[in-house]
Amino acid sequence: MEQMYAYKCKKCGKLHHPRYIVCQNPDCDGREFEALPLEGKCKLLTWTRVYNLPEGYMMPWLNFGVVEFENGVRATGQIGFDDGIESGMELVSTVGVVRTRRILYKESIDCEEYGFIFQKP
């Protein structure tokens, strides 16, 4: 999936990311959602550079951040650059491979998973 989505409740219009089963509006009980592309400009709320990565990531560090899109939806993802990361900065979302998951069946299959990689505008 190379497109990321926000999920709009068909009953009350609340936007969600990720997908939920029941609308998160406490006054709504909607269970149907419309998928709308979630992309474009966003603001970095907080970030970290992690040096102690889990199994499967063979790199000295990775940057992560939480952003808020212009429509108010928040998302967590990787930050695709190293220099000048600051809370509050404007970013733009792109989509790329964020993990290669090895699925062990009779033979192993590498499965690429896509997600947000935030970049400088």
Add this chain to the structure above:
Amino acid sequence: MGKYDILVDEMEAKLRPPTIGLKPYEPKVIPLTTGEDMLVRPASREETEMVLDGIKVLLDHQKDFYDIVSARIVAELLGMLRYRVQDEYLLIGCVDGEIAGIVNGRMVNEKIGMSYHTMTLKRGARVGAQLFAAKMEYHFDFMNQDEVWIVAESPNGFKRWMIEYELESRPQCPHELGGVPTFVLTRALWEKHKANKNVGIRPAFEDAIEANKVVHMPAKISV
């Protein structure tokens, strides 16, 4: 004569390796989180003998690959003491007269260094990470080499060196420890990482030098 000394006759002289001339490693003090000062300095010949005998207790210690690493170091130090390895060195980290960790390696030629092993005897105080950095410092900043060849024989080693220093993978390079894929710390990578990895206070504090003039192995090695 020491336990490992050999009479140098004509044949023995032929068997001994040449040298490019090892420069002295200037001792430094590394502050440990416990508040103790660790002195890093080259080991004397007598101390090398002591380390060689002292780590033999680890030969059957499978946890974290101490068995392989100790067996290798025993062989390497024996080779050094019996003059069968060219330009090998042993650095020790000591705290209050007790050896906290050891690192060794050798110079292949003026440009290439061969990293052998890093062994921590006092765990949990970042001793191994500090000593590995000191060893690289010796190759690059004292011996002025271009690159050091490195292999990891334990997952801890792989994580510390290959990933944290972003070592260049060069599996075609024949590292002397054999069989294990070779990684290379180039000068460029050293310059990139040394500010964060390599610390130490020079000249070393007088009291730290004094406290570690005579050193001993830990009475009981618990690793």
Add this chain to the structure above:
Amino acid sequence: MRQVGIVGVGHTKFGKSNVPFLDMLCEAALLAMDDAGAKTGRRNVIDQVFVGSMGAGMVNRVSGAASAVVDSLNIRPAMAETVENGPASGASAVKLGVMAIASGMCDCVLAIGGEAMREVSGWEGTDFVATMLHPTAEYKYGLTLPSFAGMFTRLCMTRFGVESKDLSIVSVKNHDNACQNPVAHIQRPVVLERITNPTYINATNPIVADPLRQFDMCPVSDGAAAVLLVAKDKQEELGFGHKPFVRVAGIASATDTHVVANRENPSDLLAVRLSAEKAYKMAGMKPEDIDVAELHDAFQILEIEESEETGLFPRGQGHIAARNGDTKVDGKMPINTSGGLKAKGHPLGATGVSQIIELVRQLRGEAAGRQVEGAKTGLAINFGGFGNNVVATILTTK
């Protein structure tokens, strides 16, 4: 409601262990049973065993741990269930025990928490702990618990003025406390200057998840802990009359959004606040009644923020209190006298039970070297996920 209390505690030495997972659980269980004088076989009075563990199945390839323990201990046909609530599994096991007794279904319950995490490498362990994050919105990115703690710390630094040194102050205090706790993982003092001096901080205390450094977070530990719970009205009859009854005055849990980014204010710990409020209400107590607290400092920032969300300090003042020494053993509000997760260690499932044991030791006056004089009431916070499932427990001898 029936009064429920603790009459026996058992705690293995935390750290790296070579003891198999189930044996570790049994060791803690027997220590707790012996402490209370509980018998096995025909003389067993334990109705139910709850085992709290996060990774038994995933890391140790052991399922049905509680059933196995009951059999090993020869206390069949006691009821047995294993519960999983991430790093709060231990306190959840205790909570279920209290519920079982309070409801009248049981009179005596053994709650055990345990984890053998060091069976796998550090990065496999990091990955396993991260599986409690949201699978598609968090986990798949390579995000881990330290990642969220790093981002959370940055928010708290901006919002409240918490400084990196404040985290080190908490760390040093917890290391000092652990030196007095014989079951702690790391019984070694740490010198503040050595982990904060800018000339060598990157080597002695390297950054792990910016701005968090190594000494701002707990180690990976193995260990188990167990408590024996009994109904007050059955304490004499079941043979525990000789033991002090440490009453569970309040125990409650609360949940928050799974996806951390979707919290109204991501620098709040809402589930901590709500679980503590519920526990206070159940106990009929207020934060002022607490004499000693065990807070879930998997990351040092959490000790500070939990001390505020539980009402022990006003919001934004937790780091100031730590700076002033108020949270030391002899301070106004001693926190983590056990050494906390930072130095006592954090074997996930064991931690919640271990925190409760520290409170029992304090309230019984058995915490030699770290005893809070006259402590009568204690609070524990066991934090699951990145704060999306939290258990609060209040114990008292009043």
